[in-house]
Amino acid sequence: MAERDGEGALRPPVVLQLFVTGQTPRSLRALANLRRICDARLPGRYELRVVDVLERPQVAEEARVLATPTLIRLSPQPSRRVIGDLSDERRVVDGLELDGAVGTTHPSFP
């Protein structure tokens, strides 16, 4: 596994889509958790699109989202999904495969 290639910025950006239901505490918590994880592991290398299912239910329909929050890694393919407010960082990292090829190893993470 190529942990580093020295020029992380050359790798394509990770595109993430987060489905939430309005501005609930759970939605805000998910967003904050996600930004914290990504800023630490994908600094400057990720693109985040937030979809409020109440405003754009059609997008949720096309992505066939049931649960909110749902996080989808759109790129790189194949896509990956994680459900919940993303408070369990280990599961987010595993679910999106941020370790290894996609992301960079966080120094403080065992």
Added chain:
Amino acid sequence: MTAPGPTAALPAIPKLATGIAGFDFIAQGGLPAGRTTLVSGTAGSAKTVFAAQFLAEGVRRHGDSGVFVTFEEAADDIRRNMESLHWPIAAWEAAGRWAFVDASPVAGDDGPIAGDFDLGGLLARIENAVRRTGARRVSLDSVATVFARFADHATVRAELLRITQALRTMGVTSVITAERTQEYGDIARFGVEEFVTDNVVILRNVLEGERRRRTIEILKFRGAPHGKGEYPFTIIPGEGLVVIPLSAIELQQHSSDVRITSGNPELDRMCGGGFFRDSIILVSGATGTGKTLMTAEFLNAGVASGERCLVFAFEESREQLMRNARGWGVDFRSAEAAGLLRLSCEYPEVMGLEDHLIRLKSEIDAFAPQRIAVDSLSALERISSPRGFREFVIGLTSFVKHRQVAGLFTSTTPSLLGGDSVTDAHISSITDSIILLRYVEIFGEMRRGATVLKMRGSMHEKQIREFTIDGTGMHIGRAFSNVQGILAGRPRQLSASELDRLGTLFADE
């Protein structure tokens, strides 16, 4: 259909007619409007058909749009599966009358659960589809899959409860299907009934005597009346689910005192003046005793007085029936040409008993006869369980009586002499009149006897009369005077001394 019921005084919850044949009758109007009804059943109990038909009948008959939320099968599979029922779902979608919310599992999976979640995405999609189509009906099929997808069952239960509340707020009438593991046991898996408690319908698909028997039961409608108990149903291509309301129609019969001829003047006399206009007559006897002949004379008398007659034959083909009738001087062919007679011949084994009943009913409706005959009921008995058979007979008799039609049914007894028939035991209480035809062996000779065992609402002759059959039909003669034990199958000639003794037995002192 309207809802007959004892609760007219109570402000009952309004019902929404589903349009599912027979169901609205047992539901006394339909499903409680604006509420959610749980439809629970084992695998293969036709839950998805019920859920889809609830919407399809809304589109077809009531101009209601519908939203189908599918958790298990992909929307495309449902579109295809329902084609066999001739529902043009894709066309309805294009016209904005039907919308799918495809909540079936996506390729891959939902991924790990990393914290609290709700089913807000699903609710938003349902609300969007209801808004977009202006739906009045929503079906969710089946929630068991949601529990399989998300390990956190407490959350799923709470969220499904929130969705049913939202459906109620939207003012739609909805159906939620759920799985059960046993035909007689818990209402549904995963404690689904905890969040849809008010209205519960159970679909069953029970194996009974090597045959599948489908039934539907309305377990409860909170605050609204409904028929109780299990009702058989079947699934017909082009129609879907058809519920057969048995006991429900029985109550509405009224009886006529108009007499009609049996086709045999002597038999009419034995019955106290002929059969009643809307009565069911059972003719029971061993093979060859003259049941089919009695049927032919009954039909012939109808045709002669310009009545329309319909016969359902399960043992003989058209040609055999025609030939037999000709042998007794009855001309079926010209009666049929005149449009007064219809012969409907079918082997019992070609379909289930429920399907036979529906076929019989639709043929009766189409031909509108004044007389019908079924020859023989016992042929149908061999394709059913006792309970299914009894329900069939109740269903048929009540349907026939409701239309003021005279029905003559035959039943074959298994033994040549005497007659213990399972058919008779099951249905004798349902029929109005019973005529027994028996072989009588006297001095090494086989003769035939006929007696009227029962004639509801009328006096009748109690004697056992001897009859003969020739090229002009049935000829009823005198009573067997000094023979006893005919009905028991042990005819015994009484000697002169015995007759004398019997004569003095009840004499005054």
